[in-house]
Amino acid sequence: MSVAERVIVPLDVSSEREAIALVEQLPQVTFWKVGLELFVSSGPNILTALKARQKRIFLDLKFHDIPNTVAGACRAAARHGVDLVTLHATNGKEALQAAQMAAEAGAAETGIDPPKLLAITLLTSLTARSLAFDLKVPLELPEYVLHMALLAQENGLAGAVCSPQEAASLRQICGNDFLLICPGVRPTWAEAKDQRRTVTPAAALKAGADYLVIGRPITAAADPVAAFERICEELATLVEKG
Numbered sequence: 001m002s003v004a005e006r007v008i009v010p011l012d013v014s015s016e017r018e019a020i021a022l023v024e025q026l027p028q029v030t031f032w033k034v035g036l037e038l039f040v041s042s043g044p045n046i047l048t049a050l051k052a053r054q055k056r057i058f059l060d061l062k063f064h065d066i067p068n069t070v071a072g073a074c075r076a077a078a079r080h081g082v083d084l085v086t087l088h089a090t091n092g093k094e095a096l097q098a099a100q101m102a103a104e105a106g107a108a109e110t111g112i113d114p115p116k117l118l119a120i121t122l123l124t125s126l127t128a129r130s131l132a133f134d135l136k137v138p139l140e141l142p143e144y145v146l147h148m149a150l151l152a153q154e155n156g157l158a159g160a161v162c163s164p165q166e167a168a169s170l171r172q173i174c175g176n177d178f179l180l181i182c183p184g185v186r187p188t189w190a191e192a193k194d195q196r197r198t199v200t201p202a203a204a205l206k207a208g209a210d211y212l213v214i215g216r217p218i219t220a221a222a223d224p225v226a227a228f229e230r231i232c233e234e235l236a237t238l239v240e241k242g
């Protein structure tokens with residue numbers, strides 16, 4: 001896989017028209033993320049449009065509900081033929097297992113491969129301070145993220161979403177077959193905005209991330225094509241160095 005194929009770009013826009021404009025502006029991007037804003041605006045039409053352009057799709061709706069409801073949502077997502085789907089690890093064991101079974105069933109009914117389910121461990125906009133004082137979680141942040149990733153792995157999920165700050169320890173403990181998808185990625189030349197646990201693209205890859213989710217540094221840049229290429233060059237330099 002080339003370094004460009006390891007960068008997933010979110011379509012964080014409010015209409016299908018804007019999303020397609022971005023996809024056409026960046027033909028180098030092979031993997032796009034459809035999140036809450038776009039899906040709530042456009043519905044599944046955007047998935048059809050991306051598939052017609054042979055793009056890979058990360059459907060990031062971060063399901064969080066009781067087992068029956070989460071399973072139903074995963075079954076429906078699987079029928080769309082997307083590649084990756086997110087749900088919160090805090091759904092708990094029973095919902096994670098039900099979600100995995102439902103995704104497999106939904107794909108089988110449609111005669112396609114099931115999506116890989118990814119558990120959100122701890123949002124990259126949260127800090128150790130917010131975990132302790134706002135959410136009142138008594139574990140240290142790295143320990144909490146690891147616990148959530150292991151909960152996902154033990155219940156049959158293919159991978160987790162984590163900050164690249166936690167990627168190295170998760171890679172070491174969860175092994176090479178567990179997918180690690182890292183948002184919260186910021187080149188030195190981009191603003192962090194609402195991201196709190198950030199790392200540069202090269203450092204994120206080096207830490208063991210399989211895919212990097214990079215949005216505004218590319219999509220809000222004056223020249224998105226140049227920004228994407230600059231990130232790919234930074235990643236390629238790292239790969240060449242070994």
Ligand SMILES: O=C(O)c1cc(=O)[nH]c(=O)n1[C@@H]1O[C@H](COP(=O)(O)O)[C@@H](O)[C@H]1O
Pocket residue numbers: 010012033035060086120122123124125161162183184185195213214215216217
């Ligand atoms: O699931 C995600 O993709 C996600 C999880 C997380 O913990 N943090 C996070 O930022 N994301 C998503 O990753 C993208 C990051 O976008 P930028 O901050 O613009 O690079 C957004 O679409 C977020 O919804």
